[in-house]
Structure formats: structure tokens, C-alpha cells
Amino acid sequence: MTCLCVPVLVLAACAVPVTGHKTTGLLGDDHQQRKIRTTSGTRGKVVSARVRMSGMDGGRGRREQEAAGRGGRAPAGGVGMWALAASNLASLAYLLHQHYRPRAGAGGSVPRTGTGSDDANGDAPAPPPPEPAVTPDAVIDLELGDPTMYEAFWREAGSRAEVVIPGWWGMSYFSDAGRLCQFLEPELEREVRRVHRLVGNAAVDDGYHLVVGNGATQLFQAAMYALSPAGADRPVGVVSAAPYYSSYPPQTDLLLSGYYRWAGDANALDVDGANNNDGHIELVCSPNNPDGAVREAALSGGKAVHDLVYYWPQYTPITGAAAHDVMLFTMSKITGHAGSRLGWALVRDRDVAKKMVYFLGRSSIGVSKDSQLRAAKILAVVSDAYDGEDxxxxxxxxxxxxxxxxxxxxxxxxxxxxxxxxxxxxxxxYCNFTRQTVAAYPAFAWLRCEREGVEDCAEFLRGHRIVARGGEQFGGEARCARVNMLDRDRVFDVLIQRISSL
Amino acid sequence: MTCLCVPVLVLAACAVPVTGHKTTGLLGDDHQQRKIRTTSGTRGKVVSARVRMSGMDGGRGRREQEAAGRGGRAPAGGVGMWALAASNLASLAYLLHQHYRPRAGAGGSVPRTGTGSDDANGDAPAPPPPEPAVTPDAVIDLELGDPTMYEAFWREAGSRAEVVIPGWWGMSYFSDAGRLCQFLEPELEREVRRVHRLVGNAAVDDGYHLVVGNGATQLFQAAMYALSPAGADRPVGVVSAAPYYSSYPPQTDLLLSGYYRWAGDANALDVDGANNNDGHIELVCSPNNPDGAVREAALSGGKAVHDLVYYWPQYTPITGAAAHDVMLFTMSKITGHAGSRLGWALVRDRDVAKKMVYFLGRSSIGVSKDSQLRAAKILAVVSDAYDGEDxxxxxxxxxxxxxxxxxxxxxxxxxxxxxxxxxxxxxxxYCNFTRQTVAAYPAFAWLRCEREGVEDCAEFLRGHRIVARGGEQFGGEARCARVNMLDRDRVFDVLIQRISSL
Structure with a gap:
């Protein structure tokens, strides 16, 4: 497995209290590295708080996951972390949503459609709606990683980024039955490989197979399925170094699979002091969600899934073309099109890729062609802009x-x-893409609460009408919390106002 | 649970050799019923056969599923039924595909896109390509239920059915965070309820919750997750009366879930002679895949998932508004848009619906908004046509x-x-929608081979360059095979020529 060349990252805050922790990164090459600014401090004030009424228990999702791990399930009255997280969003997002919905077209459903007659082409699309207002005292929900920051860019892109889908197009289950991934649209494959070549973040041409999925979320499950051994006596353990993406445990144990099972912090698995993989599957998120750390596998010699959804130039220096066995990417974090549910895996081994395709076929008979077509168009706009001077x-x-x-x-x-x-x-x-030394700007802020007497950072933030995800859900400290950095400008403005006033 | 009123169906062929079998249907009401034609016979001739080279083992997928049920897995060299089925399609579908691909737009990816400048709207869509040719000696693959028959309709519909998606649209994970199903587009919900009201096939207004999924396939798994009991000592059994949809067993056991496990033919589960459900989850497909039988649950008193994807007027008389606890539908079988991977469930119980939403959130963080937008448009075109005389x-x-x-x-x-x-x-x-007595026209032909000495119908058909799915995969006889009735006209023409010549 070829390693990423990585810059040094020193965790000054929210280090996980586990011996052998490796999230502080490895010195990979001779690229320039320096610390820019330290932001911890001790002064501030607390504004009056309004406590939200429901679904505010940041640790609840984790407890439910643990219950599932014991063979139980979320109680009927509370249907799990995701639903709870969504209900958390309700008070703000529902309001925003009312402002943000695109105008209905003549057919009652679309921003612009050719309706009414066969030659009803050419009507201009409805202008994009303005960014919704956020009142100064609104609850701002930054618990999830909704990437709505990118809307502004795609409004500016205008009709270049528009896709038109005729009624007769893409009706078959198949895109190309002759290929390993039969439901992968060839146009999407071409544009995916093109954008990786442009950015230089993955060795996409070194014999890698491309597998498309309903977001990196589904692909991650396909990868676990494909990598877990056949005929094992018990499920293989799935691990990740804490702090790990909070969705890994509940996604892994969603169905209490006989093939694989969540086994916790990779660094707590220190077998014979050697961090030997011992057959586990390790999930390696780099840059890491939640803390932005550039990572390599904590364990050696085993199977790993590299979750590289944030390995793009807006978040981190591109230090080399990643060439791991299984690498996951998603439109959500490159271009912001989370609603399309479109991700892909670059897979070195053909048999692993075929097993992933089998899983995706059984799980959902593939992936929306509509989203694949749109993603191909969106990625083409991205790459085109770097091909031309104008x-x-x-x-x-x-x-x-x-x-x-x-x-x-x-x-x-x-x-x-x-x-x-x-x-x-x-x-x-040093970023090979921008050809300059640049700072890393993670998609999440991993805040640590330094105020005396505050043990639960997410709770503290909620008291100030900021919804964040508590550190314990990431296998970390409750004193830490994860805050989305990709919401719309006006929401981010309120975040800054609130934090500045503390 | 309110039952469907069903016409009599007498299985003259391919009855499953199991005592207590109930697929022959129940007399539901006073609607007119009559037999029209019996098609069994004994004469015919065999044309010279060309044996296909690979992936032709119709029973292989089933054996793999059984291996999975023992804790094993498909061998690396053969990655399961779905992949095999797809490779079966390769020789024909790849050829077809080359003819059928829409012309690439200026952006390299779409049939028509506004590219090159911000005001590049109004360029006419590429005309739909002609239906691909099929040579008289081609292998025709009718193993899957690809609904490409519908392409001809949507070509005729022209730009009425076209959807335009601006680059900035639908970027959030959420469609409406204030709703039970946060990733359900309100436009889609409106059009789904509208088309059910139009057809009268589901009691959509009787307090049912709508849950959208990546096809009925994903929703079926969400339903099993939601209906299986929390904290049980062992997985709940999932059953369906044979012949059952061949994908039920491998989809159920895809991950060897600790919550549920495939338990076979519902009629083989005759507990104390009472067909008591005994806690099982029963999958009820009506009209049934593969044999078109109108069905009710074989077991009494338990949990059931009603797979009603074929309960539309083109396939069967609409005898009443179905009002079961969980009912599944999919665009694939209504309008033919299988490539959109878009289905929905109507769910009576709010907690069950919430658990399904939780599963879908964890499994894929919801469903493509692009496909939801398109499906809303397509369904609007369908309903609009019955609203207006012209x-x-x-x-x-x-x-x-x-x-x-x-x-x-x-x-x-x-x-x-x-x-x-x-x-x-x-x-x-009697069909309440068409207001006349009509025949049922199932989406699959459930052929039984009556020729002496022929024990394997799928193998026999393969010898005549017709790829079908063998009856054993449906829990039925090898003398039976399922043939897709929804492929393109030219493929169907070849099927008729071949069968006529036997």
C-alpha cells in the first residue's frame, strides 16, 4: 500500500486520551510545514441562552448504537441518531427551507421544465432564490456536515452547470452491462478520472476500478462487506482511531451483520504492543472527520478502507496521489452536492470491486442515473474551468x-x-495542486471547551443556540464538539457573532 | 389490515409442490371472472442452439445465497447472483448499449445541457435515438425485469417529461427537515399521493406516511429492519410463499443480520397446521413476481410487507385501494424509470415509518434529490394526462x-x-380504474416446460438463446422459468419468433 505524503499536524486541542494514539500524523516528506496561529485562550463572556426543546441530547445516538451492539435497538419512541439529528435541525432548517425551496415549475415539481407542448424548450430557468435570512437569535444547527456553502458558487455558475434530462433517458437498470460496475455511467467515470488527474489526489490511472455508490456512506458498507472474510466463525472487527467519524459505529452495526462488527478505537487494539491489525478492517479518514488530522492507518498489515472525502485542495494541501487499496470520495464534499447522494470508490483489487458491486446491486440495484448524469456535468464544469484561461x-x-x-x-x-x-x-x-505552501482548512471545527466547570462542550454550545455534535460520539472527550464549517454564509456569520460574544 | 379484493387466479402451470400453498388466490368479491385461454400444448420443434459461453448457470445465485446463509460467501471468482446476472447480460446488452447511448452534450455528459455561456439556454434536446436493432440470432436476455418497453412512451411524450436541474438546486442532505421523512421532496410526495388517488390502488389518504427509498429494494430492507423486534435472542424469520421473488432470500441475508434471517417458503411454515405467523415477517408480493398471482398473506396474525410494485392498471385489474401496514411501490414498474432507483413505501404506523427513515439515513443518508425531482415530473405527466381531455x-x-x-x-x-x-x-x-372487466397481464411470463425429457426450463431456453431465470431460484420447480415481458419491442419480437419456432 502506497502511503500519502503528509504534512505534520500537531493536535493542540482535543487529543484523545488513549495511549498509542496516532492521529498526530506522520512526517511524510520534505514539504514545508509550520504552525500559523494558536487560538486557545481564556477570556470571554456568556450571552443569555435559550434552551432548545427537543432532541438535544448529543450523546443519545451513541448510546443507541451501543444498545444495538448488544442486540438491542433504539426504542420506538426515539428512532436513532440520524432521525434525532434531523429532528434537531427542524426548528431552523424547516424555517430556512420555506425560504429556500425553488419555485415550482408548470408541472408542479421542478425549477424549470419543458411543459405544455413538445416544443416548449428554451424557457429560462427560474432565477435562484436569495440566500435565506437568519435572525440574530435563531438556533443555528451545525451538527451535520451539510455543505450549503457551495450554493453560492453554483448560482454564479448559472446555466453552465444545468442538466437537462429527457423523459426517455436512462430508463434501464444498466448503464453498461459489459463493465465491472454495470450501473456506472461512462460519462461519470470519465469525469471522475479527469478531476482526479487534474487535482492529483489519487492514483486513478494505476489500474484502479471505479465503483459508484449512493454516497460514500453506502460505499463504506460495500467495502466492509467486500473485505470481511468468507466463512469466518465470527464477525471481523471494524476499527478506527479515535476521534473517528461518529457515523462509523452505527453504520457498521446497522444490521448487526454476521460478517463484521464495530470494535472501537484502533489504538485501543494494541495487540502485543505492535498495533498489528490481526485481521481487523480499519477505517482511515484523512483528513479526519472530526479533527482534520492527516492520517495513516494506525494498524499495520491489515485491510483498510481510506475515507478520503475531504482530500481536496479547499480543505488540505494535496501532497501526493493517494494509492490505497480502497479509497472513498463523494460529491457532497467536493462540489457540495450532498442531495445527489453520489459517491465513488477507487478499488485496486478487481475481486474486491466486484464484491462491492454485488453488495450495491443487492442493496439498491445500483445508483440513480439521474444523479450520475448530473454529477458528470458538475464535475465537467469544475475541470473545464482549469482547462481554459477565461x-x-x-x-x-x-x-x-x-x-x-x-x-x-x-x-x-x-x-x-x-x-x-x-x-x-x-x-x-506544500500543495502540488496550487503549487504553493498552504494551510489546511478542515470542513469541521473540532472545538474544545476550555472554560472552567464546563465538561460538555456540545451542551455548552446548545446553551448559546449553537447545535454541535458532542465529542463522545467520536470516541473522544465530551469537552470537545464538532461544528460544521460548510453551512451558508449567513449561518456562519451568526456562529462567529455568538462565539465572539462568549 | 384491510384486504385487497382479488379476482380468482387458477394456476394451471408451475404450481409449487408444497402442501397448503395459497398462491391460487382468494375469491374476493363479486367482480366478473372468467378464463380466457389455455396455452399449454405439446407440439413444436427445436431450432439449432448456440450455447452462451459464461455466467449461464441459472441456479448459481441460489447456491450462493444458501452458502451465505451458512455463514459463507460467494467465492471470489464468482461474486454472486446479481453480478452473474449482469454478466449474463453482457453479450447482448453491451451491444445494445452501444446503439442506445444518448449523444453526449457539449459538456461531455448529458443529452442536452446549457454549456459554454450563462445564456446558453434553449438549445433543443438531442432527438431520442432509434430503438436498437436486434439480429435474428442474437442472445436475448430476459432474465431481469428491465422495463425498457416504456422508452417508446417517453419518447412520444417529448419535452413534457423533460426535467431541468440548475447547478445550485438540491444541494442539502435535507428536503424538509421538519417532516418525518426529512429527505423526501414535497413535490414527489404530492405527485405520489396524486397518482395513487387517480388509480385508486392504495388508501394513500388514510393517514399513511410516505417514505422514499432507493427503489423498492432498499425499502424492503428498511421495512425488515423496522419490523424486526428489538432485543430478540435470535433473528426473526422472513418468509414468502413460493414461488417468491428470487431476490428476497439474498437481499434478506445480504449481511447475515442479527435482526432478521431468510426462513423460506411461508407455506412450509405451517405451525400446528394453523399457518400462524409466530412472529415471522412475511413478504407478500401481489401481483406476484414471478407468476402474476394476486395474493394475500399466507400466514395470519403477523407482520407483513406488501410488495405492490406491480399493482397498477397495466398489469392487473385494480380491485380496490390496498390498505396494508407497509406497502412498497417503485417507479421502475409504473413508468419504467428503473435507472432512477426511486421507490416509496406507504406506512401506516408512525414508529415503523420513523425506523425505516432511520435505516435509510444510515444506509445511504437518504435518496437522490435529482431522481425525486425527475420522478415528481414524470408522475405529474402521467396524472396530468388523465385530468385533461386533449x-x-x-x-x-x-x-x-x-x-x-x-x-x-x-x-x-x-x-x-x-x-x-x-x-x-x-x-x-373488474378494474375500478378502467371501469371494465379486464384481463391481468403480468410483467413476467412464468413459463413451464412441458416437453418430455426437459427438466430444466431455463437451460432449455438458453439452448435457444433466450436467457431466463430458472424456477428453483423462486423456490419453485426447475421446469419453470421466468421471462421478462417488459423489454423493448424488437427484443420481444425475437422472443415470439423463437418460441413460435420451438
């Missing part, structure tokens, strides 16, 4: 990187001003 | 019913002429 305003990675740099600058200033929190220290590295 | 040429159910009637007429004539096969007898009933 398309600089449509350069997605430039847009997103500028936006992330600005947001992280404001967040670190606000955190320093408040003194109530600390953040992981900023890291830098 | 849209008769766009009446989908009329189109599909005519097409199915013609196909079944030709198939029964060919089967009678060949003498090599028999078919279930045709049934009729």
Missing part, C-alpha cells in the same frame, strides 16, 4: 479555498477573543 | 395496457403453437 471565476477549488481560508481566519480570531475554546493548531504543507 | 396520447396506463395485452396475446399464441410450454391461465376482474 473561466477563472468558475474555479471551484479557488472559490472554496478562499471561502474556507476566510472562515477559518474569522473562527480562529473569534475563538481567541472569547477564550472559551481552543482549536487544533493550524497546519500547512 | 392528452389522451400521453395516457401511460392506456399505452402500457395496450402493449401488454398485445404482448400477452402473441405470447399465448406462440406458446400454444409450440406446444413446448404452458403458462398460468389468464385471469380477469
Amino acid at each position: 473561466e477563472t471565476r468558475l474555479r471551484l477549488f479557488d472559490f472554496a479555498r478562499r471561502r474556507m481560508a476566510e472562515r477559518w481566519g474569522r473562527l480562529r480570531a473569534a475563538v481567541a477573543a472569547s477564550g472559551a475554546f481552543s482549536l487544533p493548531e493550524e497546519t500547512t504543507g | 392528452e389522451t396520447r400521453l395516457r401511460l396506463f392506456d399505452f402500457a395496457r395496450r402493449r401488454m395485452a398485445e404482448r400477452w396475446g402473441r405470447l399465448r399464441a406462440a406458446v400454444a403453437a409450440s406446444g413446448a410450454f404452458s403458462l398460468p391461465e389468464e385471469t380477469t376482474g
